[in-house]
Amino acid sequence: MHEMSLAAGILRVVEEAAGRERFTRVERLQLEVGALAGVETRSLRFALEAMTPGTVLDGATIEIDEPAGTAWCLPCGTSVSITSRADPCPLCGGWQLAPTGGTELKVRELIVHDDPAALAACPGER
Numbered sequence: 179m180h181e182m183s184l185a186a187g188i189l190r191v192v193e194e195a196a197g198r199e200r201f202t203r204v205e206r207l208q209l210e211v212g213a214l215a216g217v218e219t220r221s222l223r224f225a226l227e228a229m230t231p232g233t234v235l236d237g238a239t240i241e242i243d244e245p246a247g248t249a250w251c252l253p254c255g256t257s258v259s260i261t262s263r264a265d266p267c268p269l270c271g272g273w274q275l276a277p278t279g280g281t282e283l284k285v286r287e288l289i290v291h292d293d294p295a296a297l298a299a300c301p302g303e304r
């Protein structure tokens with residue numbers, strides 16, 4: 179399942195950040211999934227929530243922003259906004275569209291829960 183491996187990738191990114199920046203809990207995870215990224219956000223959220231227990235993301239609020247897609251229409255010679263790759267140009271109804279925006283999936287923000295007790299317990303910190 180596509181979303182399952184994406185969720186695993188996101189979790190890996192967050193855990194790497196946790197190792198680097200020494201935090202143990204994430205308060206809020208904000209993702210950006212473009213309308214043209216080809217990702218089913220509901221499945222992604224479900225996959226993430228299934229994977230987080232026992233990880234740094236355990237209990238974190240997951241927010242998913244879905245910026246609209248934009249594409250360049252060749253016949254119109256202009257940029258138009260579309261909501262899926264299956265959409266035709268809203269101006270001319272044509273299909274000669276090249277997606278230019280809303281194609282990304284990325285971690286936009288990570289709000290970390292400060293846990294001084296966990297830091298103090300970490301060997302090598304003293």
Ligand SMILES: [Zn+2]
Binds near residue numbers: 252253255267272
């Ligand atoms: Zn057009």
